[in-house]
Amino acid sequence: MLYYDSKIIEMVKNKMNEKTSEQAKSAIPNFLHSQFMKKSETEQKQLAKAKEDGDTVKITELETSITEIKEKYQRDAWLDDAVNRMAKQLNFGTHISKGVHPDAKGDNVTFKPNHELSSSIVGTHSVQSEYLDANGSAAALPLATFFDFQVSDGIKIRDLVLSDNSDFIDSLASNPQQAQNYHAVFKDTLQSSIDQPSSHERNKQTLWAMNPYDCSNIDDLKYIAIVPLYPSVLTFETYQRINQLRYSEENKSALENRFKKNAEQRPYVSMLNLATVKLGGTKPQNVSQLMSKQGGRNYLLPSLPPMIGRDFNFRLSKFKRSIFDNNALIYPAREAIQDIFGVMKKIKNTVDVRDTRKEAIDNVLHILFALVHSIRTTLPAGWSKDFALDMPYKYWLDPKRAALPDEQEFAIEQAKDDWHEIIINHFADWLNALLKQEFPEQASDFSQAEHKEWKREIEALKKQYEREGRGIF
Structure with missing residues (x-):
């Protein structure tokens, strides 16, 4: 009521x-x-x-x-x-009966909760x-x-x-x-x-068990027939609000300004994966007044199942001395590595080629730094005690270990920065090794000069991260 x-x-x-x-x-x-x-x-x-x-x-x-x-x-x-x-x-x-089937002649219901509902429950009561x-x-x-x-x-x-x-x-x-x-x-x-x-024969009905946890015998279950009705007020509000977000003059202006050099750039709304279901056919007024106002169109928001695939999260080996010894590092950075290979195939050493190469190497480093950040922040303090990593990697990947009460010596060494150079050298060695493997005929071309170039790249990006307040060492 x-x-x-x-x-x-x-x-x-x-x-x-x-x-x-x-x-x-x-x-x-x-x-x-x-x-x-x-x-x-x-x-x-x-x-x-x-x-x-x-x-x-x-x-x-x-x-x-x-x-x-x-x-x-x-x-x-x-x-x-x-x-x-x-x-x-x-x-x-x-909530209307005809929203379920246009020929349904069941009663409509006006919903008003007689007690406060959980904020985790979304329904007509949510939109006021x-x-x-x-x-x-x-x-x-x-x-x-x-x-x-x-x-x-x-x-x-x-x-x-x-x-x-x-x-x-x-x-x-x-x-x-x-x-x-x-x-x-x-x-x-x-x-x-x-x-x-x-209710009506065109309405749907669901038998709902009232005492599923109170009886051990299936014959003792008690049921109530639930007749679902279409929440037309909720769907109308949703339809109106989505249209306002997508088609308002403000949003249209922001979209148009994307391609204008001197125009003010403002955020805009894009709603992807929206579907539309039409109720009432050519006569939505037969369903209801609100359905007629929206031309029978009802938006369906994406409620898609998760994409399930192989888990390619980076995993450290207990027996490797360096993260660069682990081939698992190659997979997360595979696209960026392929970009580096593509640039290396170009003969001309122009500014554009060098910039493209730098961008590809930076992409590899961004991925590496993201993996390192994940290891540093998610694994418990002291996890590296059980790993065969060289000490520079333990200092780098397990910084919380320095705060443990019996790790004063670790804390002292970790506070120094001489181990940074070792890791930077190892990165340059790792990248050179990948290039020599990909281009065996030009293996001798990847000499000390290239090694220094890779070091400069990681050092430059390291400083950039530090300036942005997200130091990675």
């Missing part, structure tokens, strides 16, 4: 006090006038044209048609039809929506438009009905008793008061 607690009623009353009660009194006349203008728009334009042309026959015909439309939107006539016909043909709710959906006879949908009519900022006719606004109730009819009766019908319609909720 949709009900308003005392806080919400008070909020509505306060807002109305700020705007005066006149807006509540004029809500119905304003709605009926807006509907009349909308429904007679074509005839009004044709009448203006007929008057310009002096076509008296056409003028009489159109004036008669406009008068008939106006009579439909007189207060007493329209409200009588709304109460005695539309209210019986329209079903309101936050101002919308309420409706479906039924298409001829009765004007009643939904009536309830959704904006009276003032943040206040709709629906709010006046549910908060029992006296000024609004008095405006329903000249007879106070009739006004109260109209209000009671409208409120009951909005609240979707259902004593015996009904």
